[in-house]
Amino acid sequence: MTRDHHPTGSRVTMQQVAAEAGVSVSTVSKVINGRYGVSSDTFDHVTEIVSRLGYEASLVARSLRNSRTNVLGVLVADFEPFSTEVLKGAADAIRGTGFELVAYSAGGRVDEHVGWERRYLSRVMGTLVDGAVLVTPTVTDVQYDGPIVAVDPHTGRSSLPTVTADNLQGARLGVDHLLGLGHRRIGMVTGRPDLVSARLRERGFREAHAAAGVPLDESLLRLGAFEQDQAGDAARELLALPDPPTAIFAANDLSAIAALEVAAELGISVPEQLSVVGFDNIPDSALSSPPLTTVQQPIRQMGHDAIAMLVQMIAGEELAETHVTLETTLVRRRSTAAPGGTP
Amino acid sequence: MTRDHHPTGSRVTMQQVAAEAGVSVSTVSKVINGRYGVSSDTFDHVTEIVSRLGYEASLVARSLRNSRTNVLGVLVADFEPFSTEVLKGAADAIRGTGFELVAYSAGGRVDEHVGWERRYLSRVMGTLVDGAVLVTPTVTDVQYDGPIVAVDPHTGRSSLPTVTADNLQGARLGVDHLLGLGHRRIGMVTGRPDLVSARLRERGFREAHAAAGVPLDESLLRLGAFEQDQAGDAARELLALPDPPTAIFAANDLSAIAALEVAAELGISVPEQLSVVGFDNIPDSALSSPPLTTVQQPIRQMGHDAIAMLVQMIAGEELAETHVTLETTLVRRRSTAAPGGTP
DNA sequence: GGTCGCGTGGAAAACGTTATCGACAACGAT
DNA sequence: ATCGTTGTCGATAACGTTTTCCACGCGACC
Known part of the structure; x- marks a missing residue:
C-alpha cells in the first residue's frame, strides 16, 4: 500500500518534479496552483508525476514569495x-x-x-x-x-x-434569577476590581437590585479576587454575618465552587439554606455538588x-x-x- | 491606529538596516547572528540602528535559507x-x-x-x-x-x-489499594480492547488478583469503551448483579465518574457501600462527589x-x-x- | 621594500516558490 | 503572403536571509 517512491532522501522539490516531467518549474507551479495557461495533457502528466513523487510545496518558500x-x-x-x-x-x-x-x-x-x-x-x-x-x-x-x-x-x-461576553447582561441574568426566586439578601463575591469584566458584573448586580426595587446591603459585597482561596474567605465572612445572605452571586465559577465548599464545611446545605450562582459555566461547574447554577459565556x-x-x-x-x-x-x-x- | 498597515505589515528588512547604517547586508547579518569578523565599532553602530528601527529578522526567510x-x-x-x-x-x-x-x-x-x-x-x-x-x-x-x-x-x-505511563503498574497500584482495603469482589469497567493501554490496565487488574491470591470472577469484567454512557451502563449492570461487587476499578476517570453517578442514582452510597477507583487523575476527578481515588499519570x-x-x-x-x-x-x-x- | 598574514567588509550565490513577460507555434482572417 | 490571435510554455526576477569566498588595507617580518 505504501508504495515507496524515489529515494526520498530529503524533500522533493519543484525542480525535481519539473525535471522528471520534462517541463519547466513555471509549468509545475501553474499546475500546482491551478493557474490558467497549461494544456490538459501536460496538466495530467505533471499531476501524475507530482503524486508519484509525493511532492508537497514548501510552505516556507511559498510564504517568503507571497x-x-x-x-x-x-x-x-x-x-x-x-x-x-x-x-x-x-x-x-x-x-x-x-x-x-x-x-x-x-x-x-x-x-x-x-x-x-x-x-x-x-x-x-x-x-x-x-x-x-x-x-x-x-x-x-x-x-x-x-x-x-x-x-x-x-x-x-x-x-x-x-x-x-456581555458581562453586564449576564450578571443581570444571574441576579434576576435569584431575585425571582424570592431572595432579598444576596451576597456577592466580586472579582479583581482592575478588570472591567469584574466591574461590569458588579454593576449588573447593582442594576438588578435597582430594577427590582430591592435595597442593597453594601456589607454583602466582598472581594474574591478571582482566586479560589480568597473567594472562600469572602464566602466565609459573608456566612458568618449576624444576618447572613440567603444567596451568593459569585463573580466566577471558581469562586462559586469555593463558596459551595465553604458552605458544606459549615454545614449549610445548598440549595435549601443557601443558593449559589456562578459565572462562566466552566466544565467543572457541572460536577460540583450540587451542580452549579451559573451564567454561561458562549x-x-x-x-x-x-x-x-x-x-x-x-x-x-x-x-x-x-x-x-x-x-x-x-x-x-x-x-x-x-x-x-x-x- | 495607523492606517497604513499593509496586507502584511511592511516590515523592516535587512536591506533597510544596511542602508541606514551605511554597511552591507552581510555585515548586518553577521551582527545579528553574532558572527566573528566585524569590528566592535561597526557592531555597536549596527545594533544601534537595529534597535532604533525595531528590526526583527524574518523567520520565514531564515527558515528557507537554513x-x-x-x-x-x-x-x-x-x-x-x-x-x-x-x-x-x-x-x-x-x-x-x-x-x-x-x-x-x-x-x-x-x-x-x-x-x-x-x-x-x-x-x-x-x-x-x-x-x-x-x-x-x-x-x-x-x-x-x-x-x-x-x-x-x-x-x-x-x-x-x-x-x-506505566499502565500495568498503575492498574496494580489501584487494584492493590482495593485489595488491601479488604475488597474481594472487585468489578472492572474496561476500556476499548483495541487500545493497548486498556489491555494493560486489564492485565494489571488480573495480575493484582493473582498476586494477592484472590480469585477473579470473570462476570465482573465489563466493557466501558472509554465512553461515558457505555461506562455508566456497564456499572449499572455490575451493580444489578445478584452478588454485586463491593468495589469498581474503572479504566479511566470518565468511566469512574459515570459509575459514581450511577451509584448515586441507585441510592448506593460511596464509599460506604461501594468503593470506586479511577485512572488518569483528570482535574474533574477531584471535584466529583465524593472526590475520586484514582491512579495518576504524570x-x-x-x-x-x-x-x-x-x-x-x-x-x-x-x-x-x-x-x-x-x-x-x-x-x-x-x-x-x-x-x-x-x- | 616586498611578502605574508590578519582584521574587516562586501559581492554573490544559494534556499524553493510564484508572477511577469516574452518566445514560439499554429491558425484563421484579411 | 501578411498580420493578428490564441494557446502553451519557459526564462527570469524577485521574496529576505545566511554563508562562502574574495578584495582590500595595513601593520609586521625578514
Whole structure:
C-alpha cells in the first residue's frame, strides 16, 4: 500500500518534479496552483508525476514569495479551560477559510514576564502568521501592526477589535434569577476590581437590585479576587454575618465552587439554606455538588467570531462592528432554590 | 491606529538596516547572528540602528535559507484535558532550547477523517516544523521522515519513539489499594480492547488478583469503551448483579465518574457501600462527589519528556531509550474505603 | 621594500516558490 | 503572403536571509 517512491532522501522539490516531467518549474507551479495557461495533457502528466513523487510545496518558500503564511495564530496565556474552549471555537471557524491555525502559549508565565506578548508578537507572530487572536487577559497593548483580535480583554478598553461576553447582561441574568426566586439578601463575591469584566458584573448586580426595587446591603459585597482561596474567605465572612445572605452571586465559577465548599464545611446545605450562582459555566461547574447554577459565556462562539473577524480583516473588508459582545445565558442547575427551601 | 498597515505589515528588512547604517547586508547579518569578523565599532553602530528601527529578522526567510524553522509542533486530536496537560509540560520543556512551540489540533475530527494526521504531517509539519509530538491516540503510522515522538499511543506498538505511563503498574497500584482495603469482589469497567493501554490496565487488574491470591470472577469484567454512557451502563449492570461487587476499578476517570453517578442514582452510597477507583487523575476527578481515588499519570512529565527527546533527536544524539514509560502514583481521595464502610 | 598574514567588509550565490513577460507555434482572417 | 490571435510554455526576477569566498588595507617580518 505504501508504495515507496524515489529515494526520498530529503524533500522533493519543484525542480525535481519539473525535471522528471520534462517541463519547466513555471509549468509545475501553474499546475500546482491551478493557474490558467497549461494544456490538459501536460496538466495530467505533471499531476501524475507530482503524486508519484509525493511532492508537497514548501510552505516556507511559498510564504517568503507571497509574504503571506496562510496561518492564523491564537496566543493564550495558558492552556486553562477558558482558552482551550476558545481554541476549539477557533479551530472550528478556521476550516474552509484556507488558513491553518496554530496556538502559542505563554506557559502561564504572563505575570512574571510582563511584556511577554509584545516580544512574542513582534518576533513570531510578525513573521510566521498573518494575524493573531489574543486570549491573554491582562495585556492587549501590543505593537504589531498586523491584524489582531482580542478575546475577553479584561483590562480597560483597547484600540483593538474585541470579542467579549456581555458581562453586564449576564450578571443581570444571574441576579434576576435569584431575585425571582424570592431572595432579598444576596451576597456577592466580586472579582479583581482592575478588570472591567469584574466591574461590569458588579454593576449588573447593582442594576438588578435597582430594577427590582430591592435595597442593597453594601456589607454583602466582598472581594474574591478571582482566586479560589480568597473567594472562600469572602464566602466565609459573608456566612458568618449576624444576618447572613440567603444567596451568593459569585463573580466566577471558581469562586462559586469555593463558596459551595465553604458552605458544606459549615454545614449549610445548598440549595435549601443557601443558593449559589456562578459565572462562566466552566466544565467543572457541572460536577460540583450540587451542580452549579451559573451564567454561561458562549466561549466557543467567542473563539469562532474572533477568527471570523480576523479573516475579514485580512481580506480587507470592513468589520460591521469592531467590538462584538455576545449574549450570555443562564444555566439552571441545582445550587439555587427559593429561600424557603423548595426548589 | 495607523492606517497604513499593509496586507502584511511592511516590515523592516535587512536591506533597510544596511542602508541606514551605511554597511552591507552581510555585515548586518553577521551582527545579528553574532558572527566573528566585524569590528566592535561597526557592531555597536549596527545594533544601534537595529534597535532604533525595531528590526526583527524574518523567520520565514531564515527558515528557507537554513532548512530549519526552529519550531516544534505538538499535534493533538483535540484540546481535551489530557492533551492540554501534555501541552503544558511541552511548553515547559521548550524554554531554553531555542525552539518555539506550536500546537495543532485536529478539532476532534480524527474519527471522521482517518488519515488526517498523515496529510497534516506531510503538509504542515513537513515544512513548518523541525519535529513533532503526536498526541493522537489512534494514529501513529505516519510517513514523515522528520523526528517524531508519540505520547501515549494507544494503538499497538509503533516504530516511533514513545512516552507512555506505566499502565500495568498503575492498574496494580489501584487494584492493590482495593485489595488491601479488604475488597474481594472487585468489578472492572474496561476500556476499548483495541487500545493497548486498556489491555494493560486489564492485565494489571488480573495480575493484582493473582498476586494477592484472590480469585477473579470473570462476570465482573465489563466493557466501558472509554465512553461515558457505555461506562455508566456497564456499572449499572455490575451493580444489578445478584452478588454485586463491593468495589469498581474503572479504566479511566470518565468511566469512574459515570459509575459514581450511577451509584448515586441507585441510592448506593460511596464509599460506604461501594468503593470506586479511577485512572488518569483528570482535574474533574477531584471535584466529583465524593472526590475520586484514582491512579495518576504524570501527564505533564510526559509532554516534557517528549519534547526533550525530540530536541535530542534533532541534535543528532542517540536516545538512551526510545520507549520511555513513566511511573504512576495512587491519589487517595474519598471514593474508597473498606468493604464494611469505615474508611 | 616586498611578502605574508590578519582584521574587516562586501559581492554573490544559494534556499524553493510564484508572477511577469516574452518566445514560439499554429491558425484563421484579411 | 501578411498580420493578428490564441494557446502553451519557459526564462527570469524577485521574496529576505545566511554563508562562502574574495578584495582590500595595513601593520609586521625578514
